[in-house]
Amino acid sequence: MKFSRRSAFERRARPLLGTIVDIGVRCDAATALVDAAFAEIEALQRCLSRFDAASDIARFNALPAGACVTPSAATLEVLRAAQALFVASAGLFDASAGTAPDGWVCRDGRLHKLHPKTQLDLGGIGKGFAVDRAVERLIEDGATAGWINAGGDLRVFGDLELPIALRDESSGASRPFGGLADGAFATSRFGDGARSRLAGPSRGGPATRGTAHVSVAAPLCIWADALTKVVALSGDTSHPLLERHGALAWLH
């Protein structure tokens, strides 16, 4: 179904995950469903955000080497995905953001700190994971179609083709990208003034100066989110990991 302004979607937004999270749902009891999806995201944020002092990640970051925390099942799941991606991307995706990638390990349901310098930051994968979880919750609760957009990390489900626009943060302008159905999409900005760097020609990347955007479409938002970093750091829009996760990438 094409998205139309007359469609019966309930659409709400809240500030979460460090951005504005927009949820649209088609269902009879949409208000309760949207509330439950926001609650799911809030609960995940309390586990995953390094800015929340009580989160699993902030507690880990505050640990001395040799100590451990017992994280929630959700945190363990994200960490497992991050670790798998670290290995598969030959270190390009690094949840320790370069502090000491081998300084953490999950064992027997606990998260151990092996190196005093290791600081974890799930910013490159956690938003996508939270979007997937909340979408699954919406579907379980009976939503027939809808989307969740966490500041550009978005997933669409059900009988709906959602128009997507790309925004260039430096100019603020948006332009039509196309439509997405039954899948996820994420965009990251790399380069001057951004948190992440784009690979230069020396790392096999394009000879792009200044800033660029990487967009990835994938069946799951966790992979769309995380693979934008792999594509940016490798400069490779046909990186083998994309195919493994059924993903497509664009540099723009």
Added chain:
Amino acid sequence: MRVTLAASAFAVSAAAPASAFAVDYLSIEQAAKLMFPDAETFDVRDVTLDAAQLQQLDAQGVKARSAHWSVRVAKRGANTLGFVVFDDVIGKVELISYAVGIATDGNVKQIEILSYRESHGFEVRLPAWRRQFVGKGAGSAIKVGEDIANISGATLSCTHVTDGVRRIVAVVAAARRGGALA
């Protein structure tokens, strides 16, 4: 997963049509009802903070931005259930209207975005651009905003909203201490 590319998706950016987006999520009334479904009335109180109160906020590290605030008091009979305050914040390219529901214990109960307006980057600071949205979002039904796609770009920060929420919590606490919302 199905991806359809627009014809202009990757046209040279200078030639590609640029547009700005706007979404209306909730009206003020809808947000207040959502936050306090048991409330029978929402009394609008205009609160004016005096110099001493503003100084106190300053000492807490909160810039009150204005001495004048409008607070809706959620009531069921004679009982106060909480407070709702509406505010706008301006980001680099966006104007965000939001509502904060505060419980009687002073804690944030709920935050809802009412509307989101994205400009091309400069209009957002022009009063005329912002004025055109005054009173919008007051539709009777919760519905999808007009000509709205979903935007994907470098992550939009919600720092301005988070700062605004902190400000509103402090303003309501100061007003209650001063007896303005009793």
